[in-house]
Ligand SMILES: Nc1nc2c(ncn2[C@@H]2O[C@H](COP(=O)(O)OP(=O)(O)OP(=O)(O)O)[C@@H](O)[C@H]2O)c(=O)[nH]1
């Protein structure tokens with residue numbers, strides 16, 4: 001009952017100041033995909049809670065993490081879909097991942113060549129779920145704190161990113177000094193989404209509620225490690 005009262009209170013106090021319901025913040029759904037073990041969970045954890053999780057298990061299905069950010073005075077809710085990298089843990093969820101997506105973060109592990117070589121497969125999976133170049137997408141090379149074990153050079157990553165028309169960022173979910181780099185990566189995406197004027201729903205092909213964002217200018221890739 002207490003819950004009920006508080007929401008009644010809220011609406012009554014709000015009605016005192018204006019008849020309009022409180023403005024809801026816009027929600028941007030960003031999916032984070034890539035091979036198992038590249039650090040998707042740790043990156044989303046780092047962005048949403050500002051720390052590196054001491055222990056992680058392989059994600060089953062999908063985990064959601066949200067963070068409200070303020071951009072030019074507007075509150076925006078960033079909803080990160082931390083997907084499973086292991087095929088056996090993602091099978092039944094793939095359709096849900098790709099519905100109403102606003103942006104995609106492809107993650108590889110700079111110490112794992114195979115995770116980098118998997119990127120075309122992930123990009124193709126996105127395309128098969130009608131997420132092509134019109135949806136803002138970035139590539140993140142994670143674990144660059146492991147300097148001595150790097151198997152994917154920045155130049156190789158930058159070349160790949162240029163071919164696919166996406167910016168690439170190298171960072172580390174683990175290294176606290178990279179905390180603001182992880183933050184900046186997701187905030188770059190949020191700014192891009194906020195600055196895109198979504199097409200009117202009526203202009204969408206197929207009338208589905210996915211907002212097709214206009215193709216954006218590709219910013220130069222940035223490497224922070
Ligand atoms: N050195 C280092 N290790 C990291 C970093 N990010 C993640 N790890 C480690 O990499 C392993 C996998 O990290 P997760 O975040 O669980 O990987 P994931 O991509 O979510 O894996 P799935 O859920 O199976 O898809 C864990 O042991 C993490 O501690 C990083 O930036 N640096």
Ligand SMILES: [Mg+2]
Nearest residue numbers: 040041058059
């Ligand atoms: Mg995970």
